[in-house]
Amino acid sequence: RRTFIQGTAIGAVGLASAGLLAGCSPKEGGPSDGQAETPKGQWSWETKPDPIPASEIKQTVDTEVLVIGVGLAGTCAALAAQEAGAKVTMIDKNDVWAARGGHITAFGTKLQQQMGIEVDYRQVIRRWVYWAQGRCKEDLLWLFAEKSGACFDWVVDMVEPRGLKVALWDGYFKGPDYTEYPVTHFFYQDGTDFIYQDGVIEGAGNGVLLPILEEIIKERGIEIHYKTPAVQIIREGNGPVTGLIAGEAGNYTQYNASKGVIIATGDYASDKEMVERYDPFALQADSQIYFPNKCNTGDLHKQAMWVGGAMQKVEPHAAVIHLESGAQSYAFLHVNALGKRFKNEDVNTQSKSCTKEYEPDGIAWTVYDADGLIQVKQQIDAGLGGGLFYGQTFQRMGTEFDLEAEKQVLDMHLNNGKVVSADTLEELAKKMEVPVDNFLATVQRYNEIVAAQNDTDYGKRKELLTPIVKPPFYAGKLLSTVLTMVGGLRTNTNLNVLDEDDQPIENLYVAGSAAGDFFANDYPTICPGIGHGRCITFGRLAGIIAAGKSIDIVPSIEV
Known part of the structure; x- marks a missing residue:
């Protein structure tokens, strides 16, 4: 794929x-080019090269x-x-x-x-x-x-x-x-x-x-x-x-x-x-x-x-x-290429990177609304979450989460296409290229879970459940x-x-x-x-x- x-x-x-x-x-292509032809069923390094003759030293x-x-x-x-x-x-x-x-x-x-x-x-x-x-x-x-x-x-x-x-x-x-x-x-x-x-x-x-x-x-x-x-x-x-x-x-x-x-x-x-x-x-x-x-x-x-x-x-x-x-993942709603939620988002970056690869085409998005970054700061400063691409990668101990710096990162990701934004959820789904009906149903279900403060679908902590209701809405593409x-x-x-x-x-x-x-x-x-x-x-x-x-x-x- x-x-x-x-x-x-x-x-x-x-x-x-x-x-x-x-x-x-970024560019297309494999990680190394021009690898030697090898016998069928054999890895290239299993063929030991001849010693270099002294005359070539x-x-x-x-x-x-x-x-x-x-x-x-x-x-x-x-x-x-x-x-x-x-x-x-x-x-x-x-x-x-x-x-x-x-x-x-x-x-x-x-x-x-x-x-x-x-x-x-x-x-x-x-x-x-x-x-x-x-x-x-x-x-x-x-x-x-x-x-x-x-x-x-x-x-x-x-x-x-x-x-x-x-x-x-x-x-x-x-x-x-x-x-x-x-x-x-x-x-x-x-x-x-x-x-x-x-x-x-x-x-x-x-x-x-x-x-x-x-x-x-x-x-x-x-x-x-x-x-x-x-x-x-x-x-x-x-x-x-x-x-x-x-x-x-x-x-x-x-x-x-x-x-x-x-x-x-x-x-x-x-x-x-x-x-x-x-x-x-x-x-x-x-x-x-x-x-x-x-x-x-x-x-x-x-x-x-x-x-x-x-x-x-x-x-x-x-x-x-x-x-x-890719984009910052945070602990917000994650959806796949079908516009459906697929995991508890209260996990580390390694888990998210690997889990998403089992989803259709390996595609995943994190979805939040206009209050998202404020909610992240509240979670981090309260000691509720963090980690790579949720917390800030170079936040020194003894300092608070820098909201203005995070806004700069969001702006950069909006400019380079890693994050898309829209004033309606329907428009956001179209920019994400996910099925609109599925996505709307997923967000509706997630907001119901947030209102109940009880994630009966995937068991995420209630402290990390935040609604997706206030425009503009954002979706960040997760790239492993x-x-x-x-x-x-x-x-x-x-x-x-x-x-x-x-x-x-x-x-x-x-x-x-x-x-x-x-x-x-x-x-x-x-x-x-x-x-x-x-x-x-x-x-x-x-x-x-x-x-x-x-x-x-x-x-x-x-x-």
Whole structure:
């Protein structure tokens, strides 16, 4: 019904003013082009390429720790490895660092302590394991819980003197059954308006963090070789990994890494074949957001498998699928392409994104009236709801929901067609291209439920039941967006890549979204920003381990 992935857009948070968003509007086509022909019944990466002959290697670089990928995990790994005494080199196939989003989960940070935030982290892990139906590696979760706060504070200590500030997010979902935790942090600069629109915000998020981390890396003498794609990991038989060959045919460089190679190259969401293999449901998404655009093609997943590495055992892989590319969803009436209600709207963005894909043509709208945004503010300020695309994505703890900013977002969505408006419900239905009679009957039934303050159809909390009676009326189109495929290479608490027998491959490490075993079934939105949190935490820990030091140098909290 839809070409995967219909729209591809950059979510380079904080990059609009840097001019890096030009020419990257949504476009038709799959996530990667020109994939090689493969034998029938076989995945392309199952055909191992021939070794690159020595005659094609034009230069050699000797280092101790080679970090592949200049993103959040890679920069943290490189800085940590150098602090632990290793000579470090970084490579990346792109010509710029990679960053998106801005939420970062961490447990027991200095900021949480200063603000008196107390969280039962044991219960968080229990809910996390429950979300995964017990199919994740709990040791990894506990390691994250113990070390994430100190690793986040380590980043804060580096970047605060350079003008970045850190805040806790107060827009997280607050409900009696589904609730999120106050564990989400983000970085920002003075002067930002905190308005998040279509994956972009100026002056906040990881788009302002990564340039500073890159600056620190260069000041400390760590070389970054951009435009240098990894091609083959070097491993003799079942021995240790000793390096990597990178570059292009006719101009290869061999990187000899005496202590370790760290894979920090992100996920594989832009490789249609890999998505089809490991999570075909994600092919139904309306769009994909990544920066640099379409660069997350699973290159190092494949290269690790060519030297004996294995993907995680649990399938299908989990995916981060949010309502990023469409309108704000809020908790208002949701209808499908038939103009009919189909769910309890009192759920998180991940649930809405996935649920709507089972509706006709994957189409869904959120419907409200002239008082809608005022009602949202009342709900958020009263602590009744929230979460992504309901609450405000960069609302700092201690501040109120910014109604004027939300009106600006609505105006932008009206201008770009993500929201339609009309003075009558009949006219609104026509603009939505849903059956008018069905839609009118649905709204009438919903208003009856609101009047009774008892949702006998889907059980939504009465506090979130608001009428649709006052013109103008609005309908926002909900668009599911693949942000990250969060399954990956099999790993352990030493952050080694493991083989099919669960044995570690010596000197080969993985951190960030390329790593597996951390999530299963679905992405646990109870901790918004957990993906970025593991990039910082396991990036730092992988760097320390690869340098030959113990992670005991990183303080732990008692969980």
